[in-house]
Amino acid sequence: MKTRYQILIIGGGTAGIMVSSSLLKKNPKLHIGIIEPSESHRYQPAWTLVGGGTYNYKKTLRPMKTVIPKRADWIKEEVVSIDGKNNTVTISNGRHITYEFLVIAPGLKLAPSLTEGLDESLDKGVVCSNYTDPNHTWQVIKNFKGGVALFIQPPKPYKCGGAPQKVMYLADDHFKKRGIKKNTSVVFASASDIIFSVKKIADTLWKVVNRKGINVKFEHELKKVDGKNKIAWFKVAPDFVEHNPTQLQVLEENGLVGIKYDMLHVVPINIPPDFIGKSNLADENGWVNIDSKTLQHKQFSNIFSLGDASNLPTSKTGAAIRKQAPVVVNNILLLIKTKELGNKVYDGYTSCPFITGYGKMALAEFDYDKNFMPDPKLKRMFIKDSSKEHWRLWILKKYILPYLYWNKMLKGKEV
Incomplete structure (x- = not known):
């Protein structure tokens, strides 16, 4: 060597x-x-x-x-x-x-051990994460019969700012197609106090959330998972904001607020x-x-x-x-x-493909200052405003981006 x-x-x-x-x-x-x-x-x-x-x-x-x-x-x-x-x-x-x-x-690194009880519960039963085992996530969503579907967004930093929401929107769409949406409460518990940091994208996401009737709870930070009793425990801000309230079984213990769930999607702490x-x-x-x-x-x-x-x-x-x-x-x-x-300098550009359902996507592209900065190349796909949901953006996500990744980006070609 x-x-x-x-x-x-x-x-x-x-x-x-x-x-x-x-x-x-x-x-x-x-x-x-x-x-x-x-x-x-x-x-x-x-x-x-x-x-x-x-x-x-x-x-x-x-x-x-x-x-x-x-x-x-x-x-x-x-x-x-x-x-x-x-x-x-x-x-x-x-x-x-x-x-x-x-x-x-x-x-x-993903550190599930930093959340009490998560190591023992993750990727077992109805507790899942796209960050660790997306196949298990699909099994949980596919086998869900109704009840409370709880999706967690942790404090930053974590990989891909929109990932905790994207799986929720797909799950909600799947529940609707299976005819169990009326028996389901989809809950988004976020450690943040906003839906997204870029206003144009946030405006689109609020339309999605309200259209789907998703219960959003801000300033809910996951602290413990009780897999046996299906309770997620949160540190909650006293003046937290909630949207689209729904009837849930809520508990209080040792300064934490517990929410009973029938499926749980988590994002382990990133370190x-x-x-x-x-x-x-x-x-x-x-x-x-x-x-x-x-x-x-x-x-x-x-x-x-x-x-x-x-x-x-x-x-x-x-x-x-x-x-x-x-x-x-x-x-x-x-x-x-x-x-x-x-x-040559980096301006903070990043993007997050916000899947909002099967066949629908908006694309968040922004810089350090959270300025929305769409790629001019998208106009070749006849997309005027990528901050809005569009089926062509779904095609980009599912088919075009994987091709570009394996055949261009990893080969050292700028795209």
Whole structure:
């Protein structure tokens, strides 16, 4: 095994593969190593569709060896530690690898153990999550007979700002098609105090919520899951706001409010990988501490980060990485050539495809300042306003984006 690389990349997910492929496309002579322990590469944006019973889970997986660029070395180990001062990464076989440039893109970790009772309940019975097992989510939705369908949105940060809502809208649509909607209360319990941070999208979502009659409870933070008795316990703000109230079985105990459920969709707390928090590269919350425009580390100029593990103040999505990767690639190539950064910067662009039912979607695209900024290319699909629900956006989500991901983005082509 080689122990020194010109460019070392931590992570074989969307960010790591996009950056490595693009770098080698622009300069095939670069000496690149990719540290990634997993055998499979996952296209997680489609897991919402899997959880809604309209996409095959197997299509979201590819062998890792098929997506790693041929001219890059695959180091199939886990990262134990990073020493930015000495340009060294220690991996799980005990070896030390040095680098000239480091790209940190390992993604984040799901931590169900941080919510009391969730570890024991998750992906069992009627407790499900698209973040962990979308196939189980579909089984829960498909077998639901009526009652309270409870969907949780945790405090930020978490992957894809709209994911906790999207599965709810699909489930509601499915309940309606099966004729059990009249016997069902769909409840959205959110730790936030707003439906979404971009007004144009929020306006659309409120129309969806009101059309479906979904009970929205703001400032409800999940603290405990009692899987045996089917009770979700929340820390609730005393002056919380509620929309479309419905009759529920509510309990109070030890300062928490409990809601009885017949199915529960949760989002486990998202945390940074341990090796980042323990390094000299993290901010106070354990995420990689980088400049929000250049994506360069604030202390070590030869280190960059992007994707879910970074502390960028934007939604953690694959669409964000699509705009972040070219900035990282451009800056590294210029540093190698001229010792200086380029003028290319990241403006915080991210997007969230808001599926609002089978065959319907709105597309939230925005920057750091929450400005709605739709891609001009959408007009080629005859979509005038992507903040509104449209069937063509559903086609984009289900068919076009997966194709672009596997055949363009992971090949280092900008889309």
